[in-house]
Amino acid sequence: MKLSVVLPAYNEEESISHTLLSLHSTLKKYNIPHEIVVTNDNSKDNTLGVLEELSKQIPTLVYYTNPGPNGFGYAVRYGLERFTGDCVAVFMADMSDDPEDLVKFYNKMLEGDYDCVFGSRWEKGGKVIDYPTVKKVINRVANFIVSVVMGMRYNDTTNAFKLYKRETMEGIKPFLSPHFNLTVELPLKAIVRGYNYAVVPNSWTNRKFGESKLKIKEMGSRYFFILMYCLIEKYFSQGDFKKKSQAPKKLVSR
Template identity: 75%
Template structure:
């Protein structure tokens, strides 16, 4: 089963090389057919030039430039329209996600024949390293609200780092989110629409370089919109979108 990795990248010239090197080093230890699709989200630094070098170095690396509209969700959607694998993971360009966790995701999916594998940084075995305190408080409150509203047990829905089979991505379309609210749209739709999933612990490490692209003040209403959208689908669509 071929694994695709979609990585959105906006002004990540300092981080992206280490991220790709780490993925390829981890994957060199296992026999796993894969591709890495990096979506340059119209970066204003030298990200594009760095991607050109990485594509020459690694046959598995492809890159595309999303000229617009731009934003985390748009960039991920751009990649999700272009991957060729049987399953696809969304990873961050700043090496906050562990490639070894991704190998565990993949192994779990294959062995359990799950449609989705979700990570949780806040269950037994999960960990966060250098997580900003205020951001962590907001994260836990937001995830608690999502759990209560959607009546699910999963406690890290906002975690972008997840693995989906190809048919799940097709099954949750159309994807609406232009920004980081995509991180909750994909898993909530997958759960609502009847795809099987499991949750395993994963780690998260704060970025070494640059600054986070998540602007909390700008995202509250966008997360709320997607949450309401998914709530309406779950309780009022009469299962019209459910997996057959």
């Protein structure tokens, strides 16, 4: 099964080399057929130039420049419309995610034939390194609210690092979120629409270069909008968007 890895990149010239080289070497080490799809989100620094040079070293790297509109969600969606694999993961360009965890996600999907594999930094076996205190408090409160409202036990919905089968990704379209609320939209739609999933502990490490693109003050209402949208779909859509299961064979008596 071919794995696609989609990375949105905005002004990541200092981080992107380490991230892509580590990602490629890890997937190559485990003989995982893959492609690495980077969306340069109209960066103002030399991210594009770095990608051009890296493409000479990494044969599985493809990259695009998103002309606009720009933003995290738009950049991820740009990549999700262009990947060619049988499954696709969203991976952060700042190396906050661990390529070894991605291998665990991939193997878990293969072993259980899951539609999705979600990471959790807060379950046993997960860990965070240098996570800002204020951001952590907001994260835990937000995820608690999502879990209670949606009636589920999964505790890290806002974690962008997740893996989906191609059929799952097609089944949760159309996408609505232009910003970081896409990280909530994708898993909640998958859950509401009946796709099965496994949860695997993963690690998160704070970026060493550059600055986070997430602006918490700007995102509250956008997260709330997506949460309410998925809640309405869950209770009022009458199953119109549910995963289509194979109909049982009809028995014919003779």
